[in-house]
Amino acid sequence: MSYELVDILIYVFYALKFVVILLAGTIFLLGLDDLFIDVVYWTRTWFRYFRIYDRHAPADQKRLYSVAEKPLAIMVPAWKEVGVVGEMARLAAATLDYENYQIFVGTYPNDPETQRDVDAVCQQFPNVHKVVCVRPGPTSKADCLNNIIDAILGFEANARIQFAGFILHDAEDVISPLELRLFNYLLPKKDLIQVPVYPYPPQWWGFTAGHYADEFAEYHGKDVIVREALSGQVPSAGVGTCFSRRAIVALLEDGDGIAFDVQSLTEDYDIGFRLKQKGMVCIFARFSVSDPQLALKTTRVPGMSRATTQVICVREHFPRSFSHAVRQKSRWITGIVFQGTTNLGWSPKGIINYFLWRDRRGLLTNLLGLLVNILLVVTVVMWLITALVPDAWHFPSILGEDAVLQAVLLCNGILLLNRLFQRCFFVTRFYGIHQGLLSIPRIVWSNVINFCANIRALRQVVAIGDSRRVAWDKTSHEFPTLDATARIPLGQRLIEKGLLTPQQLEAAITSPERRRLGRELLMRGHISSTQLVEALAEQASMDWKPLNPFTIDPALITDFPRHLALRYAVVPIGRDGDSLVLASERPISQVSLGAISRQLKRPVTCQLAPQGRVTLALRHWYSERNLNEETRFVLEFAQANCNNPERIERICQHQVMLGDLLQVRGIVSAALFNQALIDYDPEKESLGQHLIERGIISAERLDEALRDQQREQYEAYKFASEAA
Known part of the structure; x- marks a missing residue:
């Protein structure tokens, strides 16, 4: 090896040492930050276990039935959601243990395919309503929600009711049967209610979708619980969130008739802080039902906690491809870090600022995570060369004999083991031990995705110069498919059966008598009541007798x-x-x-x-x-x-x-x-x-x-x- 190359390697080693010192110190501080959340969570958990639950049994679902049903509105923004909205509405109607609710789906004038899909659902379910936004899409989720709220207020005026809760869901959400009963029970005392979100896990090799399951399992299993306990502030997850009527009215007053900030990419996150500033009550509701028939169906595997898997929550599929995950997470980073800092600033309350810092530190940790992975790979490669090739150049340790650095690195190792345990534990409680173990290697892939999302968000903000002008980059959705028969209009169905001619159908449709088509055809003697009910049963996929x-x-x-x-x-x-x-x-x-x-x-x-x-x-x-x-x-x-x-x-x-x-x-x-x-x-x-x-x-x-x-x-x- 030439002396020039040796000199270069020496400089590289010195540079790496300083990088290690900087990274080690930063990671140590961030590790203490995470450790604080862990200590608070487990102290609170054991205190409640020994001092509260030993005297008072946890509430069960019977309490939810003790309150009369209040009107609730579900808001679903939809852009390019063909085949998704319909299944969500059908599944909700078939499984929700509640009657007094309406679903409002926001569509766009330049998205006729989604509109047709929603129209078909509205024909089948009278409690589903199509809302067409004023501006062509895609605008932003906030803009779509504002159009939906206008439609809800119009429905209230016509129906002479007032909705007690406004519930935010995405088109791909699978809703727990008792979710609306939980919201109904907590309203109107609570102004923002958030239930846990648990992504569907993929096959073992699906690290991209799997890392979402890991992050939400720990975040909604521990972090948000501590956040609510210490600060009383709960960020909305964008789905499974219920706003009280008082909260929506307050947001409309602040925005001069516009509830959601149309320039925000994370309008749901912003609202959690806005409501807290108004002194409203926010709650993260982890409510476990005792009857598995009233919980979302989950295949039991070793390691699962029954109380955790039967919690009222939202299930959905998250992006499975790397590019979609980067796009989605870059939107979150732009909205929470850049737009959040501009719009929300900092709070006069120290504890709120602490959690604002934890939200915004992602700009730093996402960069550090990949750098640590790269440095680890470099160190391992250097060690392997030295150990496996006797005649190779022996690289000196970049750690040197610095006792303080070695102590910090030892502490970081212990903190890392704690992080891996925490992640594995919370993933295992909901998904089972196999997913819990997979969450450990998925942390590395999570660092890669978060790093790329960070870079993408930085590039967008720098290129535009104003974080509030970054466009809404919608993520494609998928839904657990259900069998659904295509809906053929009654008249066309009768024509196909040879029971009616097109001329007879046209005459019946244009009749001055205002009757349902089937009855008009009966009155004209074109079909019998048996033929009519047979066609209606086929159209609705029902039996008849x-x-x-x-x-x-x-x-x-x-x-x-x-x-x-x-x-x-x-x-x-x-x-x-x-x-x-x-x-x-x-x-x-x-x-x-x-x-x-x-x-x-x-x-x-x-x-x-x-x-x-x-x-x-x-x-x-x-x-x-x-x-x-x-x-x-x-x-x-x-x-x-x-x-x-x-x-x-x-x-x-x-x-x-x-x-x-x-x-x-x-x-x-x-x-x-x-x-x-x-x-x-x-x-x-x-x-x-x-x-x-x-x-x-x-x-x-x-x-x-x-x-x-x-x-x-x-x-x-x-x-x-x-x-x-």
């Missing part, structure tokens, strides 16, 4: 409450194992079925019945005292001729429910009607009176609908009189 309204088992009627039958327009028709089978003339949403099931404390299923059969059954079994003379005569005639298909068909063609008339006449939308049904009690008042008292319709419009209903009933009466 013919129904004789007068031969239902009286025991079923006795066991099924009158207020549920009249409120949801269903009748019990049988049992299927433990499940009660209901019949309805229109597809009933999973939200309503869930509400019925909870009240009955047994599972229920629903089947479609031909036109008019359920209406007759409701009048025969549940509404005798409210029938006028004409309706009673029609009912008696139908009962006497229940085995005559032609006469029953003619009678049932004219049986129409008030709710259907109000909707098909455009007097009230399906969304407002279903919202009004939530607090409707048929035992106390009629449906019409309830809608008037709620301010949904006027007395004049109700009279108009009732006259239409009476006119239809008179046609049935006239036919029955002539036939009798």
Whole structure:
């Protein structure tokens, strides 16, 4: 080896030594910072275990059912979310143990594919609403949320309600069944409620998606808990966050009608501090349910903690590719570090500043993490060359004989072992021991991603010159797919079956009579009620059965409450194992079925019945005292001729429910009607009176609908009189 090269290596060793000293000292201080959080968490945990839980059992889900349901609004911003929003709404409707909620999906005028997807969902679920933003997308998540809030306030005015909570979710979120009940229980005493977020882990080789699971497991399992305990401030994760009405009103007042900062890339993070400055109560809610049926399904593996895996949380897929992860994390760094420093500054409270520092230190730690990894690789390579090649140049130790440096490095080694243990422990509690062990090597890959995201964020800010002008760089989403049958319009379905011609369909659609299409086709004699219900059942992916309204088992009627039958327009028709089978003339949403099931404390299923059969059954079994003379005569005639298909068909063609008339006449939308049904009690008042008292319709419009209903009933009466 030449002397010139030796001289260069000597200088390199000296430089490396100074780098090691600088890194060692910085990492030691950062390690003490993390150790402080660990000490506080474990001290608090053991104190609560020995001094609180030894005298008071942890709250279970029964407490959540003790509070009446308040109206809640779920806000979902969506840009290029085809195939994602629909599955989220379907899964929410099928699993959420709550009824009084509405989902508002924000779309963009230049994203027709997502709009069509949301429109299909709105047809199936009346509690899902499409919001079209004013400006073409992508703008920012904050801008989309502001448009959604405008739509929510408009819905409130029309429905004559006030939402108690405004819940923030992304389109790919999988929501715990009891999440809304938890929010409902804590509102309005709490102004910001955040539940844990647990990403779905990938296969063992998926280090990119896996590092998200590692970070959230520790952050939401320990760090945020300490943060809330010491400062009372909780940052929103952007999903699984509920804002009280008081919080939203305060944000609207501050922003002169605009709640979210449209120039912020992390508007949810900013709001946590803004609400804390206003003296509002923020809480990180880790609530574990005792019944695994009410928790998100998790495959049990060794190492999992039952209490942790049954916590009310949000599950979602995070980016699996390196480039997507870097883009997402660079957005977080820009929003929290650069924009956060500009917008929020520092707090007069020292403890708040401490956590602001922990949020913003990522700009430093993300750079140091990769440098330490590189230095470690260099040191190991130098040692291997010296140890394995006898004739090679013997590199002197860059640590030298500095006792202080060696002591610092020893402490750093101990702190590193603690970091690895903490990460492994919290990952294991939720994901199991295999993911816990994988979290150790994934720390290295996490350092690489964070370093690249840091560099990208720095380059963007430097290039633009103003962090607030950095554009929103949306991350693509994926959702655990569910089987969903494509929705073919009823008329097209009947044409494909050869039951209808295009000319007949056009004439029915353009008819001056305002009826549902299926009923209009019945009245024109183009199809039978059996053909109609068969097509509707295929469209809704439901079963159907013919129904004789007068031969239902009286025991079923006795066991099924009158207020549920009249409120949801269903009748019990049988049992299927433990499940009660209901019949309805229109597809009933999973939200309503869930509400019925909870009240009955047994599972229920629903089947479609031909036109008019359920209406007759409701009048025969549940509404005798409210029938006028004409309706009673029609009912008696139908009962006497229940085995005559032609006469029953003619009678049932004219049986129409008030709710259907109000909707098909455009007097009230399906969304407002279903919202009004939530607090409707048929035992106390009629449906019409309830809608008037709620301010949904006027007395004049109700009279108009009732006259239409009476006119239809008179046609049935006239036919029955002539036939009798």
